[in-house]
Amino acid sequence: MDDCIFCKIANGEMDTQFLYEDETVVVFNDIQPKADTHILVVSKKHIPSLIHLNDEDTTLMGHMVQMLPKMASKLGINSFRTIVNTGAESGQEVDHLHFHLLSGNLRPFG
Amino acid sequence: MDDCIFCKIANGEMDTQFLYEDETVVVFNDIQPKADTHILVVSKKHIPSLIHLNDEDTTLMGHMVQMLPKMASKLGINSFRTIVNTGAESGQEVDHLHFHLLSGNLRPFG
Numbered sequence: 001m002d003d004c005i006f007c008k009i010a011n012g013e014m015d016t017q018f019l020y021e022d023e024t025v026v027v028f029n030d031i032q033p034k035a036d037t038h039i040l041v042v043s044k045k046h047i048p049s050l051i052h053l054n055d056e057d058t059t060l061m062g063h064m065v066q067m068l069p070k071m072a073s074k075l076g077i078n079s080f081r082t083i084v085n086t087g088a089e090s091g092q093e094v095d096h097l098h099f100h101l102l103s104g105n106l107r108p109f110g
Numbered sequence: 111m112d113d114c115i116f117c118k119i120a121n122g123e124m125d126t127q128f129l130y131e132d133e134t135v136v137v138f139n140d141i142q143p144k145a146d147t148h149i150l151v152v153s154k155k156h157i158p159s160l161i162h163l164n165d166e167d168t169t170l171m172g173h174m175v176q177m178l179p180k181m182a183s184k185l186g187i188n189s190f191r192t193i194v195n196t197g198a199e200s201g202q203e204v205d206h207l208h209f210h211l212l213s214g215n216l217r218p219f220g
Contacts, residue, residue, distance in 0.1 A: 051179040051188065062172030069161040069196070078161065079197025086179070087189025090213070103200070108218065 006096035010044045020071060024060055027071055036104030037077060041067045047097040050086045064099055077103045116206035120154045130181060134170055137181055146214030147187060151177045157207040160196045174209055187213045 009016045010026050019039060020027040030038040041064050047053060053061065072080050080103040085092035119126045120136050129149060130137040140148040151174050157163060163171065182190050190213040195202035 050175070050192070051182065053176060053179055055176075058172035058176055059168065060172070061175035062168035062170070065160070065171035065175060066163060066165075066168055068194075069163055072161065072196070079199035079202075081200040082160070082192075082194040082196065084178075084192040086182070086192070089189035090191045090216075092189075106200075 004046055004094075004096050006042050006094055006098065007046050010042060020067070020074070024063060025067060027067065030100065034100075034108075035081075035102035035106045037075060037080070037102065039071060039075075039101050041071065041099040041101065043097050048095045049092060049097055050084060052097075068099065068101055071101060072103070075103075079103060081106060114156055114204075114206050116152050116204055116208065117156050120152060129184070130177070134173060135177060137177065140210065144210075144218075145191075145212035145216045147185060147190070147212065149181060149185075149211050151181065151209040151211065153207050158205045159202060159207055160194060162207075178209065178211055181211060182213070185213075189213060191216060 008014050009028065016028050018026050018028050024044055025041055026044065027039055027041050030040050043060060043064065045060065047057065068080070068082055072078065080101050083100040083102065118124050119138065126138050128136050128138050134154055135151055136154065137149055137151050140150050153170060153174065155170065157167065178192055182188065190211055193210040193212065
């Protein structure tokens with residue numbers, strides 16, 4: 001998706017500092033943090049939101065969930081909130097699937 | 111887990127009305143709703159939280175994520191928030207992995 005900011009970030013076009021990267025996901029800090037720690041786990045594949053998932057995406061979704069405790073451990077966090085917004089009404093701001101991981105002084109969201 | 115309320119619910123010991131059930135998950139309404147719609151997707155397997163996942167749980171996690179848009183569709187919802195709390199500090203109240211799906215007039219959480 002040429003005009004998708006998260007595709008550009010995932011493709012390395014934005015010089016984003018990745019906290020983690022593999023074949024299917026990238027992880028980086030949210031630029032508008034709503035907690036002391038606020039990172040995003042983002043699929044490299046352009047999927048607009050959870051309602052756009054196909055059956056073939058099950059393994060990718062499992063991997064994205066598994067990334068959450070792995071990143072928390074890496075960052076020394078043992079309690080955190082995961083949020084996935086689907087649709088603008090829920091607070092989704094970028095139409096490319098991403099999991100928020102937040103910890104410490106959480107502020108209202110969406 | 112004998113003393114786990116979500117294990118009892120998943121085992122059918124609590125006469126809970128399931129919105130959905132299959133071999134690995136059950137879905138039911140949160141008894142203290144924090145939005146117009148507030149349902150829980152709960153694994154039948156007792157996993158205390160995301161930080162207790164094993165590699166073998168990847169498919170289950172993928173399935174739980176896939177359940178979210180499927181349930182939203184079933185309920186006629188096209189915008190929703192998914193929350194997974196990990197650890198008491200984040201607002202986790204039951205030590206058995208569950209995904210919250212919320213939609214409509216979301217109230218503060220945790």
